[in-house]
Amino acid sequence: MNEIFSRNLGQLIKHHRKKQKIKQDDLAIGICTSSYLSRIENGLVIADKAIYQLLLQRLKIDLQQHIEGQEQLNEQLEMIWEKIISHRSLTSKECQKIIEYPKTDYIDEIQLKYEIVHCRYLLFENKIMEAEKLLKKIKPFIQWESNRIAQMYILTIINYYLLTEQYVELIDMNHQFDMEHYYKNGKNFEYAYCLYNLAFAYNRVYQNQEALNYVEAASSVFTHHYAPLFQLNLYLMKAVIFNSLFQFEKSIKEYEASLDLVEHVVDLQTPTQMSSIYNNLGHCYECQELYEQAIENYERALTFECQSLTVINYIRTLYRYRNFEKMEQMIESYKNLSFQKKHEEYQFEILCFISNEKIELSSLKVLEERTLCYFEQQKYYSLTLFYAPLFAELYKALLVYKQASNCYEKAFVASEKVRTIMS
Numbered sequence: 001m002n003e004i005f006s007r008n009l010g011q012l013i014k015h016h017r018k019k020q021k022i023k024q025d026d027l028a029i030g031i032c033t034s035s036y037l038s039r040i041e042n043g044l045v046i047a048d049k050a051i052y053q054l055l056l057q058r059l060k061i062d063l064q065q066h067i068e069g070q071e072q073l074n075e076q077l078e079m080i081w082e083k084i085i086s087h088r089s090l091t092s093k094e095c096q097k098i099i100e101y102p103k104t105d106y107i108d109e110i111q112l113k114y115e116i117v118h119c120r121y122l123l124f125e126n127k128i129m130e131a132e133k134l135l136k137k138i139k140p141f142i143q144w145e146s147n148r149i150a151q152m153y154i155l156t157i158i159n160y161y162l163l164t165e166q167y168v169e170l171i172d173m174n175h176q177f178d179m180e181h182y183y184k185n186g187k188n189f190e191y192a193y194c195l196y197n198l199a200f201a202y203n204r205v206y207q208n209q210e211a212l213n214y215v216e217a218a219s220s221v222f223t224h225h226y227a228p229l230f231q232l233n234l235y236l237m238k239a240v241i242f243n244s245l246f247q248f249e250k251s252i253k254e255y256e257a258s259l260d261l262v263e264h265v266v267d268l269q270t271p272t273q274m275s276s277i278y279n280n281l282g283h284c285y286e287c288q289e290l291y292e293q294a295i296e297n298y299e300r301a302l303t304f305e306c307q308s309l310t311v312i313n314y315i316r317t318l319y320r321y322r323n324f325e326k327m328e329q330m331i332e333s334y335k336n337l338s339f340q341k342k343h344e345e346y347q348f349e350i351l352c353f354i355s356n357e358k359i360e361l362s363s364l365k366v367l368e369e370r371t372l373c374y375f376e377q378q379k380y381y382s383l384t385l386f387y388a389p390l391f392a393e394l395y396k397a398l399l400v401y402k403q404a405s406n407c408y409e410k411a412f413v414a415s416e417k418v419r420t421i422m423s
Contacts, residue, residue: 007043008108009052012066014041016059031055073110081117084124085155085193087229095121109149112141116152123159135160144177151186154179158197167201174198192222193230199237206381206421208244215241228265232258232273236280243284255281275305283313291321308339312347316386319351328355343380346371350387354394361398364391368403372410384414 017027028037031054032047039045040055053063080094090098098121101114115138122131135157142153158179161170173179179198183191199214215237222234239254258277262268282297298314301307311334318327331352339345353359353367368391375383392407 007046008070008110009056009063010040010043011108012061013037013052013055013059016056016061017041020059022059027055027058031058070110074113077110077113077117081120081152084117084120085190086227087124090121112138112149113152116149116156120152120156120159123156123163126163128160128163131160148186150182151190154182155190155194155197158194162197162200165204167204170198170201171205171207174201188221188223189225189227189230192218192225195221196230196234196237199241203237203241203244205379206244206418208241208422211241212238212245228261228268232261232268235261236277239284240280243280243287246287248284248288251284252281255284271305272307275301275307275310277301278304279307279310279313282310282317286313286317286320289320291317295321295323306337308337308341308344311337312339312344312351315351316347319354324355327351331355342374343378343383346374347383347387350390354390359394359398361400364394364398365403368407372407376410376414379417381414381418385411385418388414 013027017024024034024037024041028034031037032040032051036045036047037055040047040051049063056063056066076097080090080098083090083094098114098118101118115134119131119134119138122128122134138153142150144150154177157173158170161167161173179194180191183194195214195218199211199218202208202211202214215234219234219238222230235254235258239251239258242248242251242254255277262273262277278297278301282294282301285291285294285297294317295314298310298317301310302314311330315327315330315334318324318330331348334348335352337348339348350367350371353363372384372388372391375381375387388407388411392404392411395401395404395407
């Protein structure tokens with residue numbers, strides 16, 4: 001029996017002793033001293049298996065039957081966990097098992113593992129608030145050791161931070177706990193998954209060289225595994241990072257690899273995946289100011305699925321390409337579209353505004369202050385870098401030079417912040 005399982009038996013003994021209203025002296029008699037029993041119950045000492053067996057026997061609990069039951073539950077939880085982190089759908093029975101899992105009045109390793117799996121399931125179902133409450137409940141019971149519980153908790157908290165866009169908090173946590181340390185003796189796929197998610201977070205805060213280091217580490221760990229979706233994510237993540245580092249040829253090579261993979265794996269040939277790949281490829285061309293190729297890829301992305309981010313990218317590129325007629329047509333076509341993110345909604349509002357022939361100063365000021373303020377608060381530096389100069393040009397056209405200067409200054413501040421982060 002390992003140390004953790006022995007501690008769990010101590011908790012089990014304590015729970016059932018109290019439930020049966022048996023005093024420590026009465027339970028311990030003829031087996032061990034009452035003080036030794038107290039230490040067993042509180043996990044302060046690891047006793048011989050025979051002592052646990054005798055104590056549990058007196059409480060009418062079969063140790064072997066308990067061990068077999070725990071092993072079966074553990075196996076079921078690990079299977080469900082693996083499916084969730086691999087983004088595979090659960091069966092109705094598996095979902096029911098998570099929801100109806102038997103709760104105990106105390107927390108042992110299996111109960112704690114269930115709570116973590118349940119939390120990861122809630123995140124998988126996008127039930128963020130419920131998952132957040134459960135994470136707070138779990139946290140005091142986590143022992144920061146290189147064990148299975150710590151590994152599963154780390155992957156769950158990483159997923160929570162990514163879904164809630166708390167990238168800085170995730171990076172701070174990585175600095176504090178050195179999350180890689182917990183996986184070096186763990187499962188390779190989960191270690192690669194951890195590294196991939198850290199790469200994602202670093203990319204989102206413009207630390208692209210660090211992001212590249214992590215995604216390349218993930219790729220080197222992820223070997224001898226058949227997980228096409230994860231392999232696709234690695235290609236796409238690397239492509240996005242190369243694009244952020246202005247290494248466009250390398251970026252396009254990764255997108256080509258992702259398309260080749262999708263072509264050979266039927267399960268990956270979903271509208272969402274195809275739309276996402278062509279949207280990202282379009283953005284790569286847009287960043288190079290190759291607007292015709294960018295427009296072509298955005299249009300192709302929209303034939304697979306109408307994603308709001310692609311719509312924004314497409315209309316913005318039409319503006320940059322000076323194809324105002326097409327831009328106005330697309331604005332009209334997508335005017336009733338529901339946007340997933342606030343920044344998408346604001347970008348659409350700006351693009352609609354600049355498509356008007358008549359621009360009023362009062363409306364311009366309200367829009368500029370509201371949108372740029374939001375971009376700055378959320379640290380969307382790339383958006384500030386694009387839209388602040390655009391607003392400046394609009395102010396200059398109205399001969400309002402002070403406001404134009406303020407907008408250029410905002411763009412300069414954003415560029416300096418990015419430069420500082422990337423240096």
